[in-house]
Amino acid sequence: MAEFDVVIVGGGLVGGSLASALHDLPLRVALIESAPVRASNQPSPDERVIALSLGSRRIFGGLGVWPAIAPVAEPILSVHVSDRGHCGFSRLDRREEGVEAFGYVTPARAMDLALQESLEQAPNIQTLRPARLLDHRVGADGVELDIQVGGERRHVTTRLLVAADGGDSSVRERLGLQVDEHDYGQDAVITTVLADRPHPGRAFERFTDTGPLAMLPMPGGRYSVVWTCRPTETTGLLSLTEADFVARLQARFGWRLGRLSAPSRRQAHPLKLKLVRETIHERLVLIGNAAHTLHPVAGQGFNLGLRDVAALAEALGEAARHGRDAGASSTLADYARWRGRDQADTARLTDTLARLFVVPWRPVRIARNLGLLGLDLLPAARHRLARRFMGLDGSLPRLARGLPLETRHV
Ligand SMILES: Cc1cc2nc3c(=O)[nH]c(=O)nc-3n(C[C@H](O)[C@H](O)[C@H](O)COP(=O)(O)OP(=O)(O)OC[C@H]3O[C@@H](n4cnc5c(N)ncnc54)[C@H](O)[C@@H]3O)c2cc1C
Structure with a gap:
């Protein structure tokens, strides 16, 4: 008999x-993560901010992790979208949608840290x-895994393997699964800056030729910057002095937020689209970036991964309630059918935005500016x-509708 019902590779x-979502279910779960545990007071190499x-x-x-996250999350109340140097723009306002916020910058x-803490309280998760x-x-009955834990090699067995091991997934590589890939020829330089005339709650997405x-928006008048540039510009942007970097950013973004200053450490990420052709295989599911790595335009990658999780x-909760094997092909097929449309639509939308707005050709520029103006005028x-x-x-x-998972046996 398998030692675990579900093993998740990649924490x-x-x-x-996903591990946190399975904490109330009658499943034996293991989470395998190669990076060491991070303490809350430890400086982090990862200063990423997610919308x-x-x-x-x-x-x-x-x-149950939101209360631990909420104090450092800034609500997005409106979004200003524009095409740099052209007339097209559009505004989205949360009041029009009747929601508390479009989302939260976190x-x-x-x-x-909130997820790590929640797992410490979960007896069914190792x-x-x-x-x-x-x-x-x-x-046929399960998956055998070889794991390096500290200095030891361990052998474990599971009914279902979930690959959440990121955009360069080694599970995907090992199985030679087919991936559709596109290199955008762009890097994202990320940092944060302070604005002296912040608009609380307003996010800006400005399309530029690169x-x-x-x-x-972040708490305290700071802004998280995701600056997409050509790889030939990246080293320059990373090595500029703080004053020169801010001057370059100010010229690029303009003065809508007043004077920008005090940039934090800068990091660059190369941007690629990677879509695995099939997200399920025998006793295997790929989720998150292992299944779909997207361009960060419109901040959709993690949000899509979290909908996979839900x-x-x-x-898996349904399968457990009915006493079914977590890795049964029918369970995985139901999941894949459910998620296919959202995964494909979200990938298509971000890919279109990423490609369309760098085309310098005049007719395309005019069309996309009309599109933005049209969007501004058409509430539907x-x-x-x-x-x-x-x-x-x-x-x-259910989780995305604000409802808990059903945990009772039938
Ligand atoms: C510049 C930028 C801005 C972004 N902004 C947003 C945003 O605003 N909103 C949004 O929704 N998304 C955003 N994204 C996307 C988001 O960051 C990713 O979609 C998300 O972080 C992917 O998470 P993941 O857990 O799938 O993968 P990862 O974060 O890559 O995690 C994979 C984990 O697996 C572990 N691992 C790998 N191999 C093994 C192994 N063999 N054994 C054990 N462990 C292993 C790794 O250590 C790692 O911790 C952005 C991305 C970029 C590049």
């Missing part, structure tokens, strides 16, 4: 969220950390787009 934000959608906030509410580190999955073999520039937890179109970006479109899992 990043997506894998950690969490309203749907994701509801999911975190259902997992440090990745705060979410990571966290192996630092531990690395070295190899796995799939059989890619989108996002300024996301749907998979619900499917704005409403559809806002629902999608808030993660409230389509057939939503």
